[in-house]
Amino acid sequence: MIEVQADLKRGDFRLKADFTGGAGVTVLFGRSGSGKTSIANLVAGLVQPEHGRVVVNGETVCDTESGLERPAWRRQIGYVFQDTRLFPHLNVRENLLYGARRRGVVAPRIDPVVDLLALEGQLEQRPATLSGGEARRVAIGRALLSEPKLLILDEPLSGLDGARRVEILPYLDELARSGPPILYVTHAVDEAARLADEMVLVVDGQAFNAGPPDRAFARSEATDAAGLGAPISVLEGQALAEGGGPVTVVDLGGTQFHTPPLAITPGGRVRIVVDARDVAVALTAPADASFQNALGARVEAITPASDGLLIQLEGQGFRLTSLVTSQAAERLELRPGLEVVALVKATATARYA
């Protein structure tokens, strides 16, 4: 759990951070150069704020008012750096043990973490001989073994190709589920949508809470920061036990949603991302169309966008944003409160879970 209210100055660059994070995964989301890493460094104690305070798990670690500044090495905050920063003169085992040794643990147990991150084969290797994915896993393991009260992950998947990302993501899921509170720095939509419990947007020198991903990505700041052409919707639900078929059915909490087959065990939580351009609005469900998903919803709000109107829809257990032309909206006489049907092709969904 973290609480940050601080003004940061890095050269000419000023940043105002005011946000909180819970026990799960808090994602710091913003463009490259927006100051995300500076905020992570502030929390870790590697940079000092001009003024303000930082509270981690109820403990104030920095407060310029009272002159309190706990040094990084006494904060018990694990940090996985973007450039891994493994110690080149130590092998993987010694890197993993580094934190425990500093705390004076005589016989530290590294097996659970080695198993979790599948590092048995690399223990005697030097960092220079590791692949990019292996080095990230060692860096994550090293931070975990220092038994942090908070784990900071700074773009842990950046610079990795698709296969390496797929290699690491399951470990991040596991961490998000069973690990310490996480502060996760990224500019990637898929990582944020998949992992975030709470999103903190870092935009134009401001860092602020934007709610869970489904709410955060409905905001234009998030769309802009992500460089997306249109808003996205994040749907969350539970995969139903109808495996083997041509589609997977996900229960969004009262509404059933069809997606292409997912490699997920029935009952597992899943998040689905839908581009607003892929959502059509109809007044009645068409009987003879290919749309797999015809979801009953109500128009909540209509806001103008550069290339049409954004229709905010709310249904049983989900929120969807649709981008339609103003002509289409006029023809259907769309207005807040109207009951409509949201049409989504099953194949237009991307799934991150």
Add this chain to the structure above:
Amino acid sequence: MMLSAAELEIISLSLKVAMTAVLFSLPLGVGAAWLLARYRFPGRDLVSGLIHLPLVLPPVVTGYVLLSLFGRSGPIGAWLEPLGIVFAFDWTGAALAAGIMGFPLMVRSVRLAFDMADSGLEQAAATLGASPLQRFLTVTLPLALPGVIAGAVLAFAKALGEFGATITFVSSIPGETRTLPLAIYSLTQVPGGEAAALRLVLISAGVSILALVVSEVMVRRATGGGGRT
């Protein structure tokens, strides 16, 4: 070539002086290099200048300054004498002179190594709970080790060859302060001493080359021949 007892005495005295000089100046040199590489403090340029002074001053001047400060009647010498520490006309004085002359070379080499060591790794160590001293001992120093060894070897070589400051400060007393270069010089001053001088010149070259080889092996070990670094 068989060595005479007198030659052996000269060699062992020279090695004793040079090793003592390096042994005592190494921790100080590493500390000074660390301060200069990692901290900005008032008077930093002054400290750096003082350390480098022996490099630019004529060695005789350095010897003279040492004599004025550490002689029996000098401000530091007079203060140290009741404690049983005497430098004047003693082999310890030769070691002091040799150490001071080699100090700038050592600090330069070690500081360069600290500059090259990635401070990001120190930050990583900090987030893993390492105190500043632990970070220095477990990360920075091991990474800078080749530079530290190189600095020690430079200082050792300088100490072996030091002449001007030594002869000014502690004179050339056989068996006490007459190291290899001083002995060679003395022999060239007496008629018929050329042959004996040549023998010492060859010995001196041999000792220096040996030191170089040993240092090369140590640096290789420190930078990881055979997979362990």
